[in-house]
Structures are given as structure tokens and as C-alpha cells.
Amino acid sequence: MDDSPFLKLCRARRSVRRFADRPVEREKIELCLEAARRAPSADNMQPWRFIVFDDPEKKAKLAKAVFTGIYASSKLFAKAPVIVCLVIKEHLLVNKLAGAVQGTQWQLVDAGIGGEHFVLAAAEQGLGTCWIGWYDGRALLKHLGLRGKGYKAVALIAVGYPAADVSTNERPRKNLDEIRFWNDPPHR
Numbered sequence: 001m002d003d004s005p006f007l008k009l010c011r012a013r014r015s016v017r018r019f020a021d022r023p024v025e026r027e028k029i030e031l032c033l034e035a036a037r038r039a040p041s042a043d044n045m046q047p048w049r050f051i052v053f054d055d056p057e058k059k060a061k062l063a064k065a066v067f068t069g070i071y072a073s074s075k076l077f078a079k080a081p082v083i084v085c086l087v088i089k090e091h092l093l094v095n096k097l098a099g100a101v102q103g104t105q106w107q108l109v110d111a112g113i114g115g116e117h118f119v120l121a122a123a124e125q126g127l128g129t130c131w132i133g134w135y136d137g138r139a140l141l142k143h144l145g146l147r148g149k150g151y152k153a154v155a156l157i158a159v160g161y162p163a164a165d166v167s168t169n170e171r172p173r174k175n176l177d178e179i180r181f182w183n184d185p186p187h188r
């Protein structure tokens with residue numbers, strides 16, 4: 001299949017878990033956030049909120065709060081120069097009502113789309129990222145002072161320039177024949 005510039009970017013992106021000791025320019029993060037802002041969302045609710053930590057002290061406190069206990073294996077991400085907290089502002093109608101009737105939590109889908117816009121914009125600028133699902137979401141909301149205020153924690157995103165010796169090997173992907181079904185659903 002021919003590579004388009006976008007497909008090239010998708011191919012080149014990796015989850016990065018070790019970072020160079022180099023600060024990330026805020027303009028680059030702002031560009032990622034602008035890309036996220038442009039993402040589609042259910043009923044255009046734009047439920048995503050991005051809380052960006054690049055202050056070393058504040059970031060360390062955040063990491064201490066969310067990478068503890070059973071989440072301690074994620075402590076390596078404390079070394080990322082930037083940690084983005086992705087939360088959603090829950091909307092009663094879209095999230096609770098439509099979700100309950102139709103069965104999909106659309107605001108989580110929205111957050112995933114917005115977050116991946118951020119991640120791909122980061123990759124385009126030479127930044128490494130890693131989605132982090134293994135963290136204490138309740139502790140995150142408490143730490144941010146958002147508990148009981150209608151927010152839901154979705155994920156963290158570590159951001160930074162990749163360490164020089166970081167592996168560029170691609171993790172295996174299913175081939176197209178396993179995931180694409182023209183006109184007929186999978187039979188098993």
C-alpha cells in the first residue's frame with residue numbers, strides 16, 4: 001500500500017517510555033492541543049479537558065499521587081518531561097442519558113479521538129508520547145481538586161523527546177484481513 005504523509009506518520013509513531021533529558025517547548029504542546037481541539041465529538045460537546053504538567057515539582061507531586069500501590073509499575077512515566085491529564089467534563093444528556101439508552105459512553109470515545117489527535121500532532125513534531133491507562137484515576141481527580149465536580153478521569157499522556165537509544169521496533173499489528181470485513185461481518 002502506498003504511503004501517504006499521514007500514513008507515514010501513523011507508521012512512525014511509537015509509544016515512548018523513556019525520554020531525553022530535554023524540556024519540551026510549550027509551543028509544541030500548544031500545537032498538539034490545537035490539534036485536539038479540532039477533533040470531532042458527539043453532538044460537538046467537546047468534553048475533553050487537558051491539564052498539562054511541565055513544572056517539575058508539580059509533576060512530581062502528581063506522579064506520586066497517581067503511580068502508587070498497584071499502579072507503581074507506571075512510576076517510570078514520572079520521568080517524562082510533560083504529563084498530560086486527560087479528563088472529561090461529564091454531560092448529563094450526552095453521557096448519561098444517551099449512553100444509557102444507546103449503550104455507548106460517547107464522551108469516552110470523544111476523549112480517545114481528541115487524545116489521539118494530540119498524540120499524532122506530537123509525533124509529527126518529533127515528540128514521543130505514551131498513553132497511560134495504568135494509574136489511579138480516583139487519586140487523579142482528588143489531586144486535581146475535581147472530585148465531585150462532574151469530571152471523569154480518562155487517561156494520562158506522557159510527552160517528551162525520545163531517549164536516544166529508545167527502540168524504534170514496531171509492535172506487531174493484526175493484518176488487514178483480520179480486522180477488515182467488506183460487506184460481511186466476521187464469522188467468528
Ligand SMILES: Cc1cc2nc3c(=O)[nH]c(=O)nc-3n(C[C@H](O)[C@H](O)[C@H](O)COP(=O)(O)O)c2cc1C
Nearest residue numbers: 013014015016017074130131132133134135155171
Ligand atoms: C488507552 C491506552 C492505554 C495505555 N496504557 C498504557 C500504560 O498504562 N502503560 C504503558 O506502558 N503503555 C500503555 N499504552 C501503550 C500501549 O501499550 C501501546 O500503544 C501498544 O502496545 C502498541 O504499541 P505502540 O503504541 O508503540 O504502537 C496504552 C495505550 C492506550 C491506547
